[in-house]
Amino acid sequence: MITRRTAAAALGLTLFAPHVRAQALTSVKFTLGWKTQGSDAPYFVARDKGYFREAGLDVVIDQGEGSGATVTRIMGGAYDAGFGDINAIIQNAATRPADTPVMVYQMWNQPPFAFVAKTSSGIKTIRDLEGRTLGGAPGTPTTRLLPVFAKANNLDLAKMKLTSMAPNLQEPMLIQGQIDAALVFNITSYFNLVLNRQDPDKDFTWFAFGDYGLDLYSNGMMVSQKLIRDNPRAVAGLVKAVNKASIDVAADQTMAMASVQSYDGLVNIPVEKRRLQYAFDKLIMSPELKEIGSGDVKDDRLTRAIDMVVTGYELPRTPAAGEIFNRTFLPPRAERELAYKMS
Template sequence: MFSKLTALVMGGMLVAGSAMAQDTNIKFTLGWKTQGSDAAYLLALEKGYFKAEGLNVVIDQGEGSGATVTRIMSGAYDAGFGDVNAIIQNASTRPQDSPVMVYQMWNQPPFTIGVKKSSGINTIKDLEGRTLGGSQGTPTMRLLPVFVRKNGLDASKIKTTNMAPNLQEPMLIKGDVDGVLVFNITSYFNLVLNRQDPDKDYKWFNFGDYGMDLYSNGMMVSRKLIQTNPKAVAGLVRAVNKAMLEIGKDQNLGMTAVAKYDNLVDIPVEKRRLQYSFDNLIVSPEMKEIGIGDIKDDRMARAIAIVVEGYQLERAPAVSEVFSREFLPPKSERALTYTKN
């Protein structure tokens, strides 16, 4: 009788222990198809950094950095890599449902106007009298009127035409449009894949250089996850931060994880994209001052005002509705050193 009772008790303890030891399941969406700029998430997965935090993270490809927000709001995903400006839009009308940015990765905005150097467009004033192509609903297209106003351009002299995203670079190459309203980290490499030289033959007017002081992509999580399992959120941030610091010093380490996740990626091109993200979107004086992952509240407030104007939102969400630094490691643990290799 004693042995049976002991066996039952021991069995119950094993079951309970097994239940307690189970990892928290996290469904994570990337911003798009697998790219080199996703390396931190894939390295954290491949090296077991998520597991070490008690997390069972499943990573899926995405449908656009703005779509990350809607995927999380639908309840299909717990976290993802996406655009903070899409959070601002949704937080304006559905603050109780909109996700929260918890690790701001891209400190600089990728929104840009790309033109051929041979077009004669040497300054933004030269955009007047020209036709710009863009995909309807994208931030670069929607925020163009704010860009125009802030820089004293004549909106009546700048024509825009809507086109599918996959047609923007081909039409620019052919000369069917004078410029394209795009994401630099996307368009630059679309030109590379079209056997163009985006440095030698093209010029880029990045919004961030012309008064559009916006943040962009990073890791966001659902409000439900924050409320029900803040420990998991902190674990996600620690794991990704650890991977980011390692990739800053060794991009090949990140690309090994990317290739393991998706063996169809073009490794040389995607390594260039990863390095491009550091050179143009991540490393900045602000990032060096406050550490990777954080923001400046006053700058975010200005960014929110730009998005409110561009998207004609009725309510400006508070910074706290958009971003939380509650889960960030100390600044000393977020000091990123970038060495291109």
């Protein structure tokens, strides 16, 4: 017989049950590499499709301050994981190996670092950069890698005038002719030019670092060593969820943009969808990815990349590849087949 007391108790348990389930989820604080962009779609899809919850995770996603800053944000303890630059991991691991996060899912296996110049500037080869004024944002990987680029290509760094500026001023100053070339992330600068009503293909010349000896890896998902040590199951769940979402995004970018918009209603959907597709075309899809699958790296290539960064920055120690990338948490190769189709 159901009494008022037992009914109230049952109602209390019903109301309390969702709270219990929510409490059972492991909280993960996650930082993006920058403001909301279409290329961040896998994280939002993993959230909206419930992949994080299926893995027992409550992932809180915040906007970032730069892909290099992702590393320092995690090192400072404010974040458990994030999307950022593997080269910043290398730099920090050389001096603070115990504190530096580790890449667990490599997303961009082609580097976005590039010079961009107006076609009318007369800069047709990288040699033409000597004697010119370059605009770079302090602390960004592209600007910090300029000495490495110059050394790899026998360019005289002393003949290049580097003007420091905020990232949002690079394209306007380039358009106005106040600088001859800018040190940029191609995936960011290309669309800044679009938003400034420029034609980045017709009116600008691009020099990708990867085409000139800097065969570096770039952005991916990294986690703190503390999370790996204290909760490896959470790391595995995070990787599995993002891998699954990445496969979904590759197949359906329209669906992906709905998740981007659900996270940030102020994004320019047409531009950000183009950015997402640009990421697949320029940074993600490659012969290497088809060989080893999404999320992984080649150890010999990573070792060469580490050596380049260590030499270029004159770092005191050369980290081993295993300190920078940990493939322990990757799903089996058969589950990491990423087939991109523009949609």
